[in-house]
Amino acid sequence: MDLLVVNDLVKIYPGNVEALRGISFKVEPGEVYGLIGPNGAGKTTTLRIIATILEPTHGEVYVDGYSVVDQPDEVRRRISYLPEEAGAYKYLTGLEFLEFIAKIYTDDPRLRSEMIRDALAISGLGERIKDKIRTYSKGMLRRLLVAKTLMVKPKLALLDEPTAGLDVLNAQRIRYIIKEYAKKHGIAVLLSSHNMLEVEYLCDRIGILYRGKLIVEGSPKKLIEEYKVVNLEELFTKLIGEQYESF
Numbered sequence: 048m049d050l051l052v053v054n055d056l057v058k059i060y061p062g063n064v065e066a067l068r069g070i071s072f073k074v075e076p077g078e079v080y081g082l083i084g085p086n087g088a089g090k091t092t093t094l095r096i097i098a099t100i101l102e103p104t105h106g107e108v109y110v111d112g113y114s115v116v117d118q119p120d121e122v123r124r125r126i127s128y129l130p131e132e133a134g135a136y137k138y139l140t141g142l143e144f145l146e147f148i149a150k151i152y153t154d155d156p157r158l159r160s161e162m163i164r165d166a167l168a169i170s171g172l173g174e175r176i177k178d179k180i181r182t183y184s185k186g187m188l189r190r191l192l193v194a195k196t197l198m199v200k201p202k203l204a205l206l207d208e209p210t211a212g213l214d215v216l217n218a219q220r221i222r223y224i225i226k227e228y229a230k231k232h233g234i235a236v237l238l239s240s241h242n243m244l245e246v247e248y249l250c251d252r253i254g255i256l257y258r259g260k261l262i263v264e265g266s267p268k269k270l271i272e273e274y275k276v277v278n279l280e281e282l283f284t285k286l287i288g289e290q291y292e293s294f
Contacts, residue, residue, distance in 0.1 A: 048112075049073040050235035051080075051097065051203055056106035058092050058259075066092040068259040069106070076202070076233040079226060081246040083239070083283065084256035090239035091131065093256075094205050097237065098128040111202050127201035131208040131239075133192050137181035141172055141191050144180060145198070152199050162198040169194035169224050171217070185212035193221055197228050204229075206238035210245060218242075222249045243280040253279070257287050 051074040058067040067089045074080040082090045095101040097108055099119040107114065113121040135144050145166045149159040167176060170190045180188065189212045196204055209225065210218040226249055229236045240246050246253055247267045254264045263270065263286060267279055276282045 048076075050076045050111055051237060052107070052109040053093070053097070054107040054109075056093065056096065056108060057104045058089070058096065058101065059104045065259050067096075067103075067106075070254075070256070070259070070261040072254050072261060072264060074203070074235045074237055076235050077230050078251045079229050079236040079238065079249055081238055081240060081250035081253040082256055083241070083243065083246055083253055083279070085287070088256040089259045090256055091207055094128070094130075094207050094237065094239060097122075097203075098126060098205055099123055100128075125202040126205060127196045127199050127203075128205040129192055129196040129207060129209060131211060135180050135188060135191060135195075138179060140179055141170070141176040141183070144191065145176075145195060148195050149198070162200075165200075166191075166194035166198035169197055169221075169228075171220060186214060186217055189213055190217060190221065193225075197225070197234075200232050201234060203235045203237065206236060208240055209238055210240075210242065218245070225249060243278065243283060247279045255283060255286060262286055 054071050056067050056070045059065050070093065082093060084090055092101065096103050097110065097115060099115050099122055102116060110122045111125050115122050139147065145163050149162045153159055170176065172187060172190060175187065183191065193209055196206065210221050213221060222245060225236060228234060250267060252264065252266050254261045270282055271278065274282050274285060276285060
């Protein structure tokens, strides 16, 4: 059974701005699916609708069989969402923040301890986990937030630019953790990213969004072979028809 089903999703903002124009896709348990596209393509709008933050204008979205419109509370119990510009309580330590989040999700001390243990491993912050969040760099904060998102083992993790602000080594580490965590725990992951190399490594399948439409979908390897390109960056440029002048 597909964990996430998006069917003919449309979102029109005031002023008749069409952010999404009938997109459809599915994500299975344990699968990492990437939405890629330029700014304004509709990636964040899609994630926010699935996260029950926005209501669709038309179409259906189901998470684990529950409608985001008719059963939003059930959907929220099954997802964990990391927005691109997410923050944390800066006067708490990293550990205090994780403990606070764990208490929201469960009253069971054993489960809370397990969540925090996983989060410590995911974040890789070491002794800095005991420092105030206000002392963290942007990259350290992002690592903490990715850990917070995954430690609760949601059925569906929604990650908007999960490695934003991370250096190369930490970005690679977080990509590996996301991929392995999804497979190990059967978590469906839907992420957006501008980093084509990241998507190529991390995602089992991708969907390219352009002007609110899903213009192509498939595994990175098969799409690269089908369109006879070197990588996803070249595929993306080819599909949206933009030509760049050399300087």
